[in-house]
Amino acid sequence: MNLWLLDASILLASEDPDDQHHGDSRRLLEGSDPLATLDLVFYEVTNVAVRSWHDHSAARRLRNRVTAVADDGGLVRADAPLLESAAGIADENGISVYDAAYVAAARALHSQLVSCDVRDLVSRGLALLPGDTVTRLSNREDGIPG
Amino acid sequence: MAKVMVSLPDDLLQAVDIEAGRRGTTRSGYLRELAEETLRRRSTRRAERMAEIDAEDGPITGHGGDVAELVKANRPEH
Numbered sequence A: 001m002n003l004w005l006l007d008a009s010i011l012l013a014s015e016d017p018d019d020q021h022h023g024d025s026r027r028l029l030e031g032s033d034p035l036a037t038l039d040l041v042f043y044e045v046t047n048v049a050v051r052s053w054h055d056h057s058a059a060r061r062l063r064n065r066v067t068a069v070a071d072d073g074g075l076v077r078a079d080a081p082l083l084e085s086a087a088g089i090a091d092e093n094g095i096s097v098y099d100a101a102y103v104a105a106a107r108a109l110h111s112q113l114v115s116c117d118v119r120d121l122v123s124r125g126l127a128l129l130p131g132d133t134v135t136r137l138s139n140r141e142d143g144i145p146g
Numbered sequence B: 001m002a003k004v005m006v007s008l009p010d011d012l013l014q015a016v017d018i019e020a021g022r023r024g025t026t027r028s029g030y031l032r033e034l035a036e037e038t039l040r041r042r043s044t045r046r047a048e049r050m051a052e053i054d055a056e057d058g059p060i061t062g063h064g065g066d067v068a069e070l071v072k073a074n075r076p077e078h
Helices: A008-014 A022-029 A040-052 A056-072 A080-093 A097-108 A118-122 A130-141 B010-023 B027-054 B067-073
Strands: A004-006 A035-038 A112-114
Touching: A004 A097, A008 A022, A008 A040, A008 A056, A008 B067, A022 A130, A022 B027, A035 A040, A035 A056, A035 A097, A040 A056, A040 A097, A040 B067, A056 B027, A080 A097, A097 A112, A097 A118, A112 A130, B010 B027
Parallel strands: A004 A035, A004 A112
Antiparallel strands: none
């Protein structure tokens, strides 16, 4: 049983059929592994849905999805210790404190961060793509270790 | 596998032992099953909730993709 920590891109990809990670993100959200996220995600998904998509229905659905994830594996609070950790991760990896906060949240829960952000997170080994988690889940159900 | 020490009231521990015996398992095995089942049920509820949310507020429409970059573009530093 893996605990996955989701960043905003996973929730947004699940709501956008045009995104290349849409299908994998939906499979992750509808899968059996426990999921958690960071409180920052409420702001980030609403920001994109309202300011870029101009889609208030999507914004409402996204907030409900975040709540459903929070009721499952939890909603990590971006407090002073987490931001202290995020600042170190941001410095070390040359990424924004926003992205680093998700990495810090995943580490705080001893979980794995999942993101569609290849440039700053996946390429640095700080996160997995949703497709990678779905593959691991399928392998586990088929009895393949990994 | 980690070993943990758990405090339980005597009457609850007795009930756990009786149920574990009835199921042909150990105290540890039964407590492990209970923990797994509780967590699984929570995740199942979340998965069901996702399907319900799909039906809320009209159809899901495409927005052009590239959501990871959109998240960054909407952050205050930009």
